[in-house]
Amino acid sequence: MRLLHLADIHLDTLFASRSQRLRERLREASREAFRRAVGLAIREEVDAVLVAGDLFDGHRLSFPTERFLLEELRRLGEAGIPCLYCTGNHDPGSGIAGDGRIRWPAHVELFADGEPRSVVIERGGRPVGTVTSAGHRTDREGDDLSARFGGRPDPSLPAVAMLHTQVTGAGGAEAHERYAPSELPSLRRAPFDYWALGHIHLRQTLETTPGIRYPGNLQGRSPRETGAKGGLLVELPGPGATPAVEFVDLAPIRWEVLEVDGIDAIHTLDGLLHRIAELWREARGAEPGRPGTEWIVRVRLTGASPLAGELALEENRRTLVSETAQNLDLLEVELRTGGVRSTVDPAEYRERQDPVGLALRILRSLEGADPGADSDLPMEVDPSTLAGLVDAPGSDPADYIREILGDEVGARILIDRFRALGEGR
Numbered sequence: 001m002r003l004l005h006l007a008d009i010h011l012d013t014l015f016a017s018r019s020q021r022l023r024e025r026l027r028e029a030s031r032e033a034f035r036r037a038v039g040l041a042i043r044e045e046v047d048a049v050l051v052a053g054d055l056f057d058g059h060r061l062s063f064p065t066e067r068f069l070l071e072e073l074r075r076l077g078e079a080g081i082p083c084l085y086c087t088g089n090h091d092p093g094s095g096i097a098g099d100g101r102i103r104w105p106a107h108v109e110l111f112a113d114g115e116p117r118s119v120v121i122e123r124g125g126r127p128v129g130t131v132t133s134a135g136h137r138t139d140r141e142g143d144d145l146s147a148r149f150g151g152r153p154d155p156s157l158p159a160v161a162m163l164h165t166q167v168t169g170a171g172g173a174e175a176h177e178r179y180a181p182s183e184l185p186s187l188r189r190a191p192f193d194y195w196a197l198g199h200i201h202l203r204q205t206l207e208t209t210p211g212i213r214y215p216g217n218l219q220g221r222s223p224r225e226t227g228a229k230g231g232l233l234v235e236l237p238g239p240g241a242t243p244a245v246e247f248v249d250l251a252p253i254r255w256e257v258l259e260v261d262g263i264d265a266i267h268t269l270d271g272l273l274h275r276i277a278e279l280w281r282e283a284r285g286a287e288p289g290r291p292g293t294e295w296i297v298r299v300r301l302t303g304a305s306p307l308a309g310e311l312a313l314e315e316n317r318r319t320l321v322s323e324t325a326q327n328l329d330l331l332e333v334e335l336r337t338g339g340v341r342s343t344v345d346p347a348e349y350r351e352r353q354d355p356v357g358l359a360l361r362i363l364r365s366l367e368g369a370d371p372g373a374d375s376d377l378p379m380e381v382d383p384s385t386l387a388g389l390v391d392a393p394g395s396d397p398a399d400y401i402r403e404i405l406g407d408e409v410g411a412r413i414l415i416d417r418f419r420a421l422g423e424g425r
């Protein structure tokens, strides 16, 4: 028996915290990944496609996505491939999957409640294996459904079990709720050759014989879900035999985190741009990913940097982000600089009897003043004059001054620039 094992497709996830452009692209990517999975199943002539829960993200299902899903299932049906789908906590039997809204075609076998059933899978009219499954009836299934699965339906055929479950102790389990919890030792002891699991989004092998595996989600959804995403092609040679499993990368968009440390010797933002590009190319040289992959990259800068002050300014950050995205042809770049600390201590410079010390003392005298109200300033400075430093249209001068003064950002920039001058850079 040959299967395609998928899970956690989460169609129509909102991606509410992303921009409109990215939101649409990510939703389309989830659909595209499923379309690719169907294409793979047809090309590989699998005997069934398994969807181990969380096909939908919740109670939302747009009409276009509904039609898309039925069209892809129709393609499977035309190829004579059944789709076995058990519900999870995001798409319980009491919701979209089982409430009658979708008219599931006859070749879709829906497991929408906690009572396990077994289905015989055929190839050319002859039985080649069995699949036993149960689904979540509600979005808070607290029982260990695996305990109800019973015996091997036919001793002469390979037996597969499918379940949306949190296996205790599995990798990445802490990121998921403990729904339909199960224990690895009892899955091992159960009379099945392969457990097709869903729920935890991190692809992993809990056991090879019997096979006990999570394929991970089909398309990553956040910076915590990095790496290639896709489905598992599973070949079951016979009852009691070790299943052969192959991962296939199917996700159009991939999330990655790029760690950029050791930046203490980089003194210009241009130098930093080059360093980011260099590290990205190294990472992709080692692991290029599927051709045509689009990337969303979180760039995380850490360590001491003479650019700490510059990096605190929004306009600099925006430029680093847009230049990196453009130069490296990335779909989206997020910059994280929380781990960057300054190489200078303003206190050391403040008492100096030179222009830098004087400038720092003036800055200090402005701290705590409300730059939005002229009268609160302890000296004759017009905030709009200070704000003339920035020419971002629509920026509020008071906000800019608060940004410069906050956390001694301005002081650090001043010292960093002074030092760069002194060292001839």
Ligand SMILES: [Mn+2]
Pocket: 053, 054, 088, 089, 090, 164, 198, 199, 200
């Ligand atoms: Mn789930």
